[in-house]
Amino acid sequence: MTREERLRSVYEQVDEMLGWIRSSVDHLVIISDHGMQVSWIDNKTGKHSMRALFATTIDDQIPKSVFDVKDWLEDRKPNKTVKNEDAGFDTTAEQLEALGYK
Amino acid sequence: MVENIVVIALDAADYALAREWDCENILLETHGEIETFTYGTETPSTLEVWPSVATGLHPEDHRIINENEAAQSWGNPVLRMGSKVTQYLPTTVRSTLGKPFHRAGQKKQFQQTDAPTYLKMDMYFLGQESRQHRTFQKPGILCFVPMKRLQGRNSRVNCSSFWGARSVGRHGWRKLMFLLSVFIAIFLISLGMPI
Numbered sequence: 001m002t003r004e005e006r007l008r009s010v011y012e013q014v015d016e017m018l019g020w021i022r023s024s025v026d027h028l029v030i031i032s033d034h035g036m037q038v039s040w041i042d043n044k045t046g047k048h049s050m051r052a053l054f055a056t057t058i059d060d061q062i063p064k065s066v067f068d069v070k071d072w073l074e075d076r077k078p079n080k081t082v083k084n085e086d087a088g089f090d091t092t093a094e095q096l097e098a099l100g101y102k
Numbered sequence: 103m104v105e106n107i108v109v110i111a112l113d114a115a116d117y118a119l120a121r122e123w124d125c126e127n128i129l130l131e132t133h134g135e136i137e138t139f140t141y142g143t144e145t146p147s148t149l150e151v152w153p154s155v156a157t158g159l160h161p162e163d164h165r166i167i168n169e170n171e172a173a174q175s176w177g178n179p180v181l182r183m184g185s186k187v188t189q190y191l192p193t194t195v196r197s198t199l200g201k202p203f204h205r206a207g208q209k210k211q212f213q214q215t216d217a218p219t220y221l222k223m224d225m226y227f228l229g230q231e232s233r234q235h236r237t238f239q240k241p242g243i244l245c246f247v248p249m250k251r252l253q254g255r256n257s258r259v260n261c262s263s264f265w266g267a268r269s270v271g272r273h274g275w276r277k278l279m280f281l282l283s284v285f286i287a288i289f290l291i292s293l294g295m296p297i
Contacts, residue, residue, distance in 0.1 A: 011115075011123050018110065018127035027107040030128055031155060034138050034146035035116025048145040053117035055133035065137035066151055070158035076107065 003045070004038070022057070030055040031069055111155070113148055142168040177209050 001009070022028050035051035037044055054062045054069070063072040112128065117135040120128045138146045139154070141161045147168035150161045157164045176182045181203060188196050 007119070008123050011119060011125055011128070014112065014115075015123075015125040015127045021108060021110070022127050022130070025108045028130060029107060029109045030112055030115070030130060030133075031109065032112045032115035032117075033148055033151035033155065034114060035118065036114050037145075038116075038119065041118055048114065048147075049116055049118075050138055050146060051117040051119075052136050052138040052146070052151075053112075053115055053120060053128070053133065054136045055128060055130040057130050057132075059132060062132060062134050063136055066139070066155050067158050067160070068136075069155045073107070073109065 004040070007036075007038070028057045029073070031066075033066065111152065113152075176203075178203075181208060 018028070018030070030053065032053045035049035035053070037047050037049045039045050042049060052066060056062065058076065060076075063069050115128060117133075120133075138151055139160075140146055141150050143150075149168040150166060153164045153166040154160065161167050176185055185196075185200075188199060191199075
């Protein structure tokens with residue numbers, strides 16, 4: 001299987017799973033932090049691209065940038081009370097290493 | 103049915119690829135490319151961008167910064183200094199050098215921020231093969247957050263045992279169903295295949 005085929009397979013798996021979730025909830029929002037460079041678009045591979053995405057079932061204007069997502073979501077909460085918590089990562093070293101971070 | 107919003111955080115989900123492969127459930131009814139950023143690294147860093155999504159702040163303000171591609175740093179300041187000195191060595195060499203200190207009980211720490219947010223994210227992998235499965239025995243999905251509706255019970259939900267689309271177990275789906283009953287649930291799924 002080529003790199004493209006493997007990558008496409010993962011997208012299709014996730015898309016299928018999201019279809020089930022989509023049918024189970026009132027509203028769904030999909031956010032990404034960046035994309036992935038691929039040879040047929042970027043002429044190189046393996047690094048993150050600038051192609052982050054935002055998608056929603058809500059018929060509304062989407063945020064302009066990743067910095068605007070928090071306000072976008074808060075503006076659409078039925079109850080505006082926000083619970084403040086730390087935004088740190090609880091991920092273990094092993095999990096992050098598996099993600100490629102050393 | 104209670105109105106809820108489920109937020110799925112797809113790490114490394116590329117807008118152009120989702121469109122190219124007609125991923126209708128990734129793109130939903132309304133979709134677009136949004137601006138992301140680079141700061142401590144040459145390309146956008148997972149470690150920096152997600153805290154910005156959660157807080158709305160630039161890394162200079164939330165202070166979770168990916169320096170030298172490192173997601174974590176030694177708690178011991180002497181080891182942190184040593185790590186900077188060795189930052190240009192191959193990863194395998196650096197890993198070998200660090201093992202004695204790990205065995206001696208030295209720990210690496212994750213950066214934290216006290217910036218206001220209602221999100222708190224863990225990361226797990228989806229779509230990876232057996233290596234990652236063996237590594238943490240819980241590839242797949244993510245985590246969550248919360249919610250007004252859960253206050254007074256568990257203020258935070260951590261679905262650490264979820265499995266991926268092909269291997270999700272009965273237990274994982276029960277957790278997922280529970281999360282879908284809350285107002286906002288955040289799931290972080292990675293599409294960044296290291297291939």
